[in-house]
Amino acid sequence: MRRVPLDKRGKGGLAAAILILAAAILLEIFAFNFHGIAEETYTDTFALDGSDSRVRVGYQQFLAEVDEQTLEDLRYQEEMNRLYYELLGAGYEDQLEDRLVEKDGKTYMTVQQAVIHVSLGEERYIKGMKFAYPVDESRYADYGVEAKFYRDGELLNDYLMYDTVSSRLDEGYMNVGMTADEAEFITYGDFAFEGEGASVSFWNQFSFNGYRAAFLAGSGWLVLFLCMARELYLRKLHVVFGIVCLYLGLSMVILVGSNQSGWDEHIHFLKAYEASFGSTIETPESAMGMRGKYTPGFATAEERSAVTEYLREHDDMETADISYQSRFIGYSTRAYLPQSLFLALARALHMPFDMQYMMGKAGNLVFYMLVLMLAMGLAKSGRKFIAVLGLMPTPLFLASEYTYDAFITALLFLGFILWLNEIFSDGYLRWQNALLMMACFAAGSWSKQIYIFMIFLLCFLPARKFRDRKSRVFLILGCAAVAGWLLYSIFSAPGAAPTIGVGVDYNLSTAGDRRVQGVSMVGQILYILQNPLTYAKMLLSSMARTLWAYTFGGRAWLDLAYNGLYPTAFGIGTAALLLFACLVRTDGEDRLVLPARYKVLLGVMFAGIAAVIWTSLYGTYSVVGAATIEGVQARYYIPLMLPLLYIFVNNRIKFRWDPVWYYRILFLGVSALNIYGIYEYILRATCF
Amino acid sequence: MKVTGWKTRAGELLRIYGRRIVGGGILLCLLALAVSYIRPKQQLQTVTVNMGAEEERLVRLEPGVTVSYVCETRGYPMAGIQVGIGKYGRQLDTGWLHVWVYGEGQETLYSESLLALADMDDGQYVYVPFDNYERCAGELSIAFSYEPEGGEENFPGIYVNGETVEDARTYVDGELLDGGLKCYYVYRVDYYPLLYDLCLALFLLAGVFFLTEKGPGRRKCGGNEDETSTVG
Incomplete structure (x- = not known):
């Protein structure tokens, strides 16, 4: 490809950016408002x-x-x-x-x-x-x-x-x-x-829709940036990731606005909101509505204005409900801290409530982006995997609403990258690296303890990483203790005061998801023990049946919760992007292929944790003895996808063209998926 | 990623002082755990037991009438009980609510208290704290009666409803009531601040302790050298 001098490229880029802005404005005026101009108002x-x-x-x-x-x-x-x-x-x-x-x-x-x-x-x-x-x-x-x-x-x-x-x-x-x-x-x-x-x-009427015009212009600029960037792909891929993540994520945050369209978003908001206060929680009516999920939603730009006005009118702290809590932030609530921090900041800046709500979501996004950028910066290989996985619509949507999923994914990815760095390096394992790795796995599992099994990857570091046997044995024991401690916290909150009423109402025989009648953890365990082969067959067939859809095929990547699910055909796009990223390599890429034994290890870990996910949902979400396992969602696989991709990495297929185009294809691919999803399922559905 | 000077220096310091840092962290965790165990904090916990509105009514606490509530404390000592006191919309600023708590087959008096009706609003759920609450575990019998002062003719009532609780019975002057006393149980429970985090930190630090080097001037020679730079 012919290199264009920077100044000419710069001028060309600026002209293109102005053209894009003009096109967006003209499109808004003459296409979206055609009837407002051509016909009687x-x-x-x-x-x-x-x-x-x-x-x-x-x-x-x-x-x-x-x-x-x-x-x-x-x-x-x-x-x-x-x-x-x-x-x-x-x-x-x-x-x-x-x-x-x-x-x-x-x-x-x-x-x-x-x-x-x-x-x-x-x-x-x-x-x-x-x-x-x-x-x-x-x-x-x-x-x-x-x-x-x-x-x-x-x-x-x-x-x-x-x-x-x-x-x-x-x-x-x-x-x-x-x-x-x-x-x-x-x-x-x-x-x-x-x-x-x-x-x-x-x-x-003629009405200029600022949300629509801004999104069209912004998306055009994003595509322009991805087409014009060169050195940034090769030298600072994490910066490209950061820019794309921030634009698309903030688009989701702003366009979704106060609509609670995420999975159990009101519950996650409640926790983030409470954690954003000290010991005294002040809940004005606007926040009460968000916590109770009775704030009106909006489906048009006019309705959005009405909802915004309603939220701002009912944000009077003078009449807020007052409640109290311990100053100490519980460990299951810590994944919400980035959201809480931004909520507190927005309150301190006296932002109106609708903006506060969006700021909380932005906190989640910023944390997610920074941790993944750090992981990309530290990674000895596989930066593109983090970029592609991190920018898929579902993970990005999870990072742009109230939830703990983004916190989990970001920290588990970082922990895994640190582990890979150790596999690909010759030096001894440094204590601070091991500590950071273990801490990432532990913190990433605070809210979903099931992922703590990933910490056992440390037990399989090669012997050359340790000075002596004692240091290895202690590390393994430490990992086992951390995993045991986190798993124990599923059943009991260590150190916390016993919740007496709950303790009586929720013993193991009735434990399970309260939304489903007929569940019983003990009943289900007994059923599995009495029918091990039947259960094994059901488990394996469930996992096999969903394996493609939940990994490469799109269900884990193209679900925008209550906003909508992409058509199945789009799964071809996600599969193509993921397989292109892991099977094809470019010149100059730090492509380090894992030895076969580690690929087997990652495969076993993936299958093991997936089996635990399915089994836990069978215990907590499925009726005792049910013939199918209910409640497993594809997004639960997201934190496991980075290890899975490494199983497929090889050096056989090579991208023979300009490596910059390799990265452009990846970034343009994920950006196109997001732009389509945001436009179709969020902007058009709520802000037109 | 390029390794800058400060990163190298920081890495070297962490290598040299690793054992002291990790060892110090472990000792700190152990010390804090000991403090957490020795000095647990307490909090009051209110448990809703029977607060349904179905067939809600007042049982008249006329002088000489005793309402007894026999209950199981669910394995924890009870710090008190909250019951609803009604005044029938009348002025009642004199007299006392007398409460006894018996245990061990209703023979041993654990707690006795007098609460001034003047301090209670009509319809208020009043917290009745128990003395020596540590003893108030197992089956308890809690008796309520009204003690008038002077020539007071009015009397209060205590709220009951039509619901029964599995491990509790309500008696009015020894007769079993068809229904139950409306109440909350109040517990005083211990909790251990930071126990979860301290244990987690302890496990993490203990796990990496032997990855550290012994300290300045005592480093082992030979073996694999740590890498000092990474490729971006």
Whole structure:
């Protein structure tokens, strides 16, 4: 490839960057706002209280069957609502039980619907709509609205258009994007629809969406940067990683905003939030909603503004709920410390609550990025593996929300890289390196103790790494003690005060995930002991069946939790990238191939920990004697993927072109996956 | 990664003083563990036992009436109990709530206390601490009665409900109540600060102790030399 002088490249780059910015702005103005420019702009509001002759309202009532899980969710929500109103000092009227009907051993819920016909008078392009329904707070409910649009009597949307009107906002927004002359709305609520104060508005306006324009420009700049960078790939790959990680991660943080779309995000937020205080926890209503998962979500840019306003209005520390805790941060909470630190910082800077929430997530991202950059900086080989794995959509999403997964992955990757460095070097094992390695494995397993088995890799360091037998034996004993101590902490919190009530309610015979009925740890262990072959067969077949999907095939990499899951075909992309990274090498790359015995060791470790994961979920999440193992998610494999990739490393296949293109392919590949996912599942779904 | 001067110097210092640093860390951990064990901290822990609202009512604590609550302390000594006291919406600022705690087959008096009704709000769940709480383990019988002062005619009530707890019974003047006393148990439990971390640190440090060198001037000769630089 012809080398272009830096100044020309610089000028060319600057011009391209300006062009990208201009293209993003033009795209926003003329493509996304085409109807706002080319057609009539308007906002038309229809009252639904019977005073508007263009509106007809009819009513219907029926029974709908409710399954166990839905019922549990409804009761949970009811309890959250009750707590919310108690916090406000208001009485709460129980809505749910009155609506439930038992019939033939099944549970049904009374559904009361209003069917609202709105005549628009003429054909109009409807860009968006708002359904406003102020509800008396003591009758709290999230009201569902299904929308249908017609032109000349023909239904335009044969797919479901549904929105939730939160009574905390009293309104719900929907993007429509259709030319219609009539609309129909069907309401789904806990009580009969009463039209007083309710209205529906339609509009077609020019509105510049800053989120969209910024993401388009930013993504364009990222691609430009990846195409223009040269030396950085060869000399400072960790810097390239840092830039890409920060841009894509922050895009997720900002665009997801206050929507709680991560796995159990409200629980993780609660822990991070509490740890961000000293002994006195102050919880304003905004934080209470996030902890209780009842803060309204948003699905459009307008709704996002309404939610943001709501969060800022209810962030009054003067009326915050006060609770107390020990100053000492429990070991299971420490993985949240980066999030807590940024939350505390945001509070100290008097940021509004929505920004505080995003700052907490940014703390997780920054920690993840820095630890992985450190691992890449220290690595004697395999920097590209860390980059590719660390930038896959799911790990990056986990680093951009409230969770401990990113903390675990980052530290276990670092610990593993330090171990590899020892394998690939000749000197004696230094005590500080061993200590750091063990500490990484231990800290990475604080929240998910199952990964502590990785510490046993140290026991397999070659004899040449030790001055004498005694030092090796002590290291092995130390590893065993650390692993034992962490595993012991699953069943008992060492040193902590006994939780007397919990101790009575949760003995081993009933231990398990509270969300699943019929689980019993002891029962399951007994079942396995009584049917070892049946269980072994089930375990192996479960692991084999999911092996490809959970490793190379995409399930572990392309799941954005409640935002969405990529189509299966994208798994080809993840597999291609991962296999390209581990099977193909470039010139000048520090490619150190592990001896066969270490590959076997890593394979055994991977299979062993995977088997423990499956077995633990069989004990805690599956009904005793179940024929399938429930609850295992592909993301649990993420911390194990770095060791797995090293099994495939070889020196046979060589990339014969410019090595810079090798890295460009990898970085452009993972960036493209992320840009698609963020655009399709986050930006388009919530900020259009 | 290039090795800079300060990194080399730091590495050399860690090599030379490794054993002292790790040994010192181990001693510090052992010392702190000893302190943690010798001086455990205590915290109060409230356990909800029977607080359902179903068939909630007040049992009248008229003078001479005794409400007895017989319970199992769940293996830990109980530091006290929280019970709901109602005043029927009346002014009741005199008189006392008299509480006895018996153990060992209801024959040995463990604790006796008088709580002024003036200090209680209507409907408040009052914490009744037990004297010599270390003894209050196993089966306890806790008796509540009202002691009026002067010519006071009003009397309080104690909250019960329609629910029964497996290891507890409530009696009103010796008759078994159909239901149970609404209450929380309060425990005073020990905890050992930093025990988990100190043990973890101890295991980590002990594991690497023999990887250190003996110290300045006593280094073994020969063997494999540590590498001094890494390739980026």
